[in-house]
Structures are given as structure tokens and as C-alpha cells.
Amino acid sequence: MNLPLSQAPPEAPCEVLATRRRRKDARPSELTAAALALFVDKGFAATRLDDVAARAGVSKGTLYLYFSSKEALFKAVIEEGMVAVLAAAEEHLANHQGSAADLLRELLLGWWQQIGSTAMAGLTKLIVSESRNFPEMAQYYHDGVITRGRALLRRALERGVGSGEFRPLNVEAAVDVIMAPLLMLAISRFSLCLCGQQVAPEAYLETHLDLLIRGLQRTGAISERPSNEGMPCN
Amino acid sequence: MNLPLSQAPPEAPCEVLATRRRRKDARPSELTAAALALFVDKGFAATRLDDVAARAGVSKGTLYLYFSSKEALFKAVIEEGMVAVLAAAEEHLANHQGSAADLLRELLLGWWQQIGSTAMAGLTKLIVSESRNFPEMAQYYHDGVITRGRALLRRALERGVGSGEFRPLNVEAAVDVIMAPLLMLAISRFSLCLCGQQVAPEAYLETHLDLLIRGLQRTGAISERPSNEGMPCN
DNA sequence: TATATTACTGACCGATCAGTCATTATCTTT
């Protein structure tokens, strides 16, 4: 095969050849962090456990002290990522006031800050790539993350439609349409120059929100928010 | 490892145990078709060449008569897909009249018919998944498909903005924002229940177009097209 | 039917890599 191996030198031992240490508590999270980075970069199948262990500053044998198999490691990576994701979701659920348009804006920009701009975004590509080979994993991610995110968006849209701020629309479809640019943004960050990387994420999100809120609002209802502020046309 | 192997029985020999045949001309396309199906389903690394050959009704040795390596087979799959994609792009380029909104509608629905609804859509997931491991492949796909598609959309948007039908906007960002739901639709078709699969593709696209065109048009310009026609709200 | 050509085969090889385990090094306890 001879893959082009785009890897940087595998995590130079900055800890100046530290002698081996016994750190039972720290190992699991260090290993899942290393695994996340490599899985996201090279994909699940192409990632060698030797490399994961090396990146975590440990031998492969040690990895097997904490995870019973490569798949178990994968599950742990997903599960650990979930925690932050769900916490962010809770945060968004808590405080929602003002117009539906502002709520929508807050939700999408919050997603970017909490997830999209972090390493967590890599999970999106990982799941997309591997879901067919790990159906129960995909199901878990779907139920725990996607469904939850959809529920947030759906609520925001329904509130806007109910109050008359937004016009009637197919809410279920709109939820997916609204999420898609976010997911693609996350994916493109971990997938060499496919789409969207020429445009800065902020401008991308701002354009999405701008188009979206105008598209949602009742005809005639002029946005009271100063639109196009600081956004160059072309 | 012991992957769950979601495979159906690997292409039961419908050709009733046909004795071996010499069909030099037909082999390459049969092999790339088999490879596309398996690559899209299981990913590149997890696909075995024995399975590709078996699915094409041939032995692995025969595969190597036509393709020098697994990666060469991958390239051929992409390249073969390209032909149809570029043909469709040319078609869209040729005939464009009427309003910019109609052109946009025609472009997006055309994408669905020519690409999104076909097996070609699987290439999107394939590229997303494997681009890091095959940079030159990603580059080729980017230059040959993404850039071309973006150019089409950009032209449509610029026409609308130029004629005053659309309001001024960040065209580059808008192109990506508009493409994202299409790409996610393609991806979700080959990635177990991640997003968008609960909603029928037609309703999804219609909602996208509806939101989009309203979002693009100048405030006050009422769409002359009967919107919401046959689309249930919720 | 005999001969030549070549598409096709499948057993085989070598490299890779997930997973194992006997051994070693570190830390704790007394």
C-alpha cells in the first residue's frame, strides 16, 4: 500500500526521555485524546495502536491495560466526546429569551464556539466515515447527539412560527437544512480542502445566519437587527 | 477486530455458476462499479480486493490485470464518476435563461437528479473519509468537481445580484452555505442515520430552496412563484 | 482438429498489525 503518511513526527517526546512512570489515573484520558487525534486524522482502520500508544507516551501493552480492544477504545473516544457535547447542549437549553431570530443566532454561534471550533468537530467526520462499520456506535451518536441537537433547533423554530415571527414551514426539513452547513463546516475542517475552507468560518456562519433568518421571517417583516453590518459583499 | 460485517451475502452468483469467460472490455467498468459499491459501504481501507473481485465475478488476479494497485483502482473509481459529473455540469452550463431564482432552482434540483440520487453521491462520503490519506486524490476531486460546481453556483448568484433580483451578499460564503445541505444529503445517504434521513430528500431540497430564495431576494420583492405548493407545514 | 494466444485463476508470499504475556521497573508498605 505505502500510504503517503502525512504524519508529523509522532509527537516528539517533549518530556525529555522521561523514565517510565506509573500514572494509572491519567492514562485513559491521555490515550483517548491521542486516539481522537489520530482517528480524526487518518481514519479508524488506518490508525495503528502502536501510534496511539506512542502519542500518549506509552507502550501498546499499556493501552491494553485500559481498553480491551481497538473498538473499545473507539467507543471510549466517542463517549468522552459526548460529555462536552451534552454539557454544551444543556447550557443552550437553560437560557433562551428574546426573539426567535436571536435564539437561533445564539444557538448556531454557540455550536461553533462549543463544538465546531474545537477538536470535537472531528467526531463528525469520524462518525460519518465509520458509521457503516460500527452501526451501534452510529446509533449511539445519533440518539445522544444528533437527536438532541435537532430538538433544540426544532424548539427554536416552533417558537418563531408560533409567535408569528417566522412564516409557516416544514420544521423537520428546515432543521436538517439548517444543521447541514454546520456539519459540513465541521467536516471540512478535518477533510483536506473539500469545500468551505476558502471562506473564514465566521463569514461562513454569518452568511448562513443572514440568509436563514431572512428566509424564515414573514414577508414584509423587516429585520430590526442591523444586517450586513461589517460584512463585505464579495 | 471482528467487524460486524454488515454485508449481504457477497453478490450471489446470479449467473448460475457461469463458466469463466474472457471479456476484456467489460472487466474494468465492472470492477470499478464493484469497488465503488464496496468503498462507499465499508470505506477504502476496510474493503478487501478479494471482495471487490468476487463482486465483479472475477478473481483477484484478474483485478491486477487491469489495475496496478488498490490505489489505482480507487483513482479509476473517482475518474469514472467524474465523467458523469462533468457531463451534468456542462449540461447546466449550456441552457440558462429566466430569473436567477429559477436558475438556482434548476441547478440544485439538477444536482439531485444527476448526482445526489445516484450512486455517485457515495463519492462524496468516500472523499471526505479518505482525503487525508490520499491528498493528491482529494486535490484532483477538489479541482475537477468542487471548483467546477462552485463556479456554476457563483455565476448564478452573481447574475441575480447583478440584475438586482438578489440583494448584495458574500457570494463566496453563500456558495458554500448553499452547497452544504446538498453535500450532507449525499453523505447521509451513505452514512447510517446521521441527519436528514427522516425527511424525504424532495421535501428537504424544497425547503432548502424555499428558505434560500427568500433569503436571497431583496426585501419587498415577493416571489412570483407559488410557494409552499403541496408542502405540508409540519 | 491442432496450434497459438492470452484472459483468467488461485495458491502462495511477505508485510502489517491487533492482541498476548512473561518480564521488568516503579511505587508502597512494613
Added chain:
DNA sequence: AAAGATAATGACTGATCGGTCAGTAATATA
């Protein structure tokens, strides 16, 4: 300091799979 406990190691194994090639059989030609 000695002994016990266990975290960590890395050489090893067995299975998998990309890639090879000597041989086989289908077709063309005479």
C-alpha cells in the same frame, strides 16, 4: 532496606490482506 504489589514494557504470534506468478482454459486462427 526488603518484600510485595502492580503499572508498564516490548518481543512475540497469528490472522489478515495487498500483491505475485506459474499454470489453466477459453478463444482465435489455420
